[in-house]
Amino acid sequence: MMSGILLEIRETVDKYAAIMSKISGVDVEIVNEQLFRVAGTGIFEKLVNQDMSTEGYAYREVLKTGKLQVIYNPGNAPICAKCPRCSHCTEKIEIAMPIRAGKKTIGVIGLVGSSDAQRSTILADEATYLGLIEQIASFIGSKAIERIDQKQKESMRSALECTVNHMEQGILILGQSGTVTMANRIAVEQLKLEQCKGLQTVLAPTGDNLGGQTEYLLTVGKKTVHILGETYQPAQADENYAQVLVFTRSCDLRKKMYALTAAVTTGSIVGGSEATRQLRAEIEKIAASTSTVLITGESGTGKEIAATEIWRAGNRKDQQFVALNCAAIPESLLESELFGYVKGAFTGADPSGRVGKFELANHGVIFLDEIGDMPLYLQAKLLRVLQERKIVRIGSNQLIPIDVRVIAATNKNLKEMIADGKFREDLYYRLNVIPLSILPLRERREDIPDLAELFAMRYASRFGKGQCRIPAETMDALVRYPWYGNVRELENTLEFMVNMSDEQGVLGLDTLPRDFFKAAGFAPIHLPTPTPPAKEAVMPLRDLERREIKKAIDAFGDNTQGKKQAARSLGIGLATLYRKIEEFSI
Structure with missing residues (x-):
């Protein structure tokens, strides 16, 4: 230098x-x-x-x-x-x-x-x-x-700018008056501003704490956003470098959490039956809407796949799809899963707080499966969310506006539950804006061949079995089966069959599960009884012993060295071998 x-x-x-x-x-x-x-x-x-x-x-x-x-x-x-x-x-x-x-x-x-x-x-x-x-x-x-x-300071400033511009969090360096002295690239992007330097800021805590960070309302110029972050004061602060704000926009944190936890169901609606074609047409019509959808159908019919198809076909396909099975989560935890909670909300809660599914799905789609299993007190809270489009985290008093399309699904008869006082009638009508019904597989048997071929190909590829083929008689049996477990049962059956298939990949009748033909209302197909192997005659031990000794002598030779090797191979001593040779006249 x-x-x-x-x-x-x-x-x-x-x-x-x-x-x-x-x-x-x-x-x-x-x-x-x-x-x-x-x-x-x-x-x-x-x-x-x-x-x-x-x-x-x-x-x-x-x-x-x-x-x-x-x-x-x-x-x-x-x-x-x-x-x-x-x-x-x-x-x-x-x-x-x-x-x-x-x-x-x-x-x-x-x-x-x-x-x-x-x-x-x-x-x-x-x-x-x-x-x-x-x-x-x-x-x-x-x-x-x-x-x-001066050069050292310029070099340090350049190194600092390079460092902060490569950080994943937004950084604002503020003067004593709250004016932005420096902002990294991520901060400018998160705030959606062309530049931040020189703009006045106002930082107001909301009182909530999530992910170990304080939530603030940050105003930069005329822009106001929700952020999660912390502020730091340099040891030797001056009027231009009085405070450092390290932050992440709340919505960006939600996207990261979504990326870590999301498990979107793969696949699409398969089949050529009239009912399936009509279902696809209805999904095409309603996909772009923001109205709530209620999908009904027996367990295993593919309600979640229908929900993801609505999401993928709509104008929210680039946003989050968050699924929650209301029957799979204990009642005591369901509210926190839906709406989230802040630090110290209740005993045993994560001290960092948690973002709920509704927040994760903001601007996207939330799929509430098995909605009929939601407890009544939560039904009332869900109704309020659907009406007001705002949520409150457990332990907080802050109203958070949300823009979420709700798709619900159930395999229960909600009208009967309303009559029994187990489901709120007002919530039912709020959910049932667009009803979508999926028929059981036994009422749309034309879909079975397409689905069976799809599952056979999927599991053959997964298990490295090459191409699998379903003969006509097997396909006929699959089509005539009642499939009380619907598409899920069909998929499990094909997975079993691929495992049982031979080297040629033929999924014959013999690859079907043993209880397949015992299903109620199904005419059994009689498989050919295999011919039992012929019984082998029993050989006396003396004859067996003479045969093996002769075989050993023929193999190693009848000289002294050969007999020693023969005795070793038979597991007997040389003297015993000589006695047996004389006894059997070999």
Whole structure:
């Protein structure tokens, strides 16, 4: 950093060289530590910006030792011995003063007398000249240090900007008045502003704490957003760097949490039956709407797949799809799963708080499966959310506006539950704005071949079995089966069949589960009874023993060495083998 510092403060160097020359009445040159002439007066004025590395032996010594050199007889002094101009030097006296920046020598001031008169003048008041040149060297060194400090600050600022611009969180550095002094790239993007610097900010805590961070309402200029973050005060704060705000927009945190927890059902609505074609057409019509949908149908018919198809076909396909099975979560935890909670909301709660499913689904779609299993007290809260489009986290009093499309599903008869007082009638009508019914698989048997082929291909690929084929008689059995478990049962059956298939991948009748033909209302197919293997005759042990001994002798030879090997292979001693050979007349 220091090697070229005199070039960076050349204006200052030129000024002091001119002052020095005018006061002393002699010529002045200033070189940097690479022996490059930075400034010069008089005879040196036209030689500025020249390399002096092949000469300047006195300057080289000063740079090496950091000590003043006064040469009273240039050309004859020992320091001049290697100089190419030693024998014809025109200089009469020379003073070489080091310029230091801290402990480092960064250049040399050369005061050169080229006449006897100049030599006499310098010698007449040598101490004054030395003091003057030392003072000028000190001034230049101070300016160099100032420039070095400035470069270090610029470098640190550049490194800081590079660091904060590569952080995943938004960072605002605020002055004492709340004005933005600096903002990283993420902060500008999250706030959706062209630039933040110079804008006034207002930071107001909401009182909630989520993910271990405080929630604030941040106003920057005319923009107000919900954020989660913390503020820090630098140890040596000044009016421009009084506070650092590290934050994440609440909606961005929700997206990250969604990405970590989302498990969207894959697949699509398959089948060519009239009922399935009509279902696809209805989904196409309602996909772009924001109205609530209630999907009904038996368990296993594919209600979640229908919900994801609505999401994918609609204008919210680029937003979150959040699914929650109301029957799979304990009643005591269901409210917190739906609406979230803040720090300290209840005993046993995560101390960092939690974002609920409705917040996660904001601007997207929430799928509430098995809605008929939701307890009555939660039904009332859900009704209020659907009416007001606002939620309140457990333990908080802050109303959070949401924009969520709700799709609910159930395999129960909600009207019967209303009559029994187990489901709220007002919630039913709020959910049933767009009813969507999925028929059981046994009422749309035309879909079974397509579904069976799909599942066979899926599991054959998953298990590395290549191509699987379903013969006509097997497909006929699958079509005639009642499928009380609907599509889910069909998929499980095909998975079993692929596991049981042979090397040719044929999913024959023999690959079907054993209880397949015992299903109620299904005419069994009689599989051919396999022919039992022929019974093998029992051989007496004496004959078996004689056969194996003869086999061993034939294999290893009837010489002594062969018999030793035969005895070892039979697991008997050599003497026993000889006795058996004689006994069996081998």
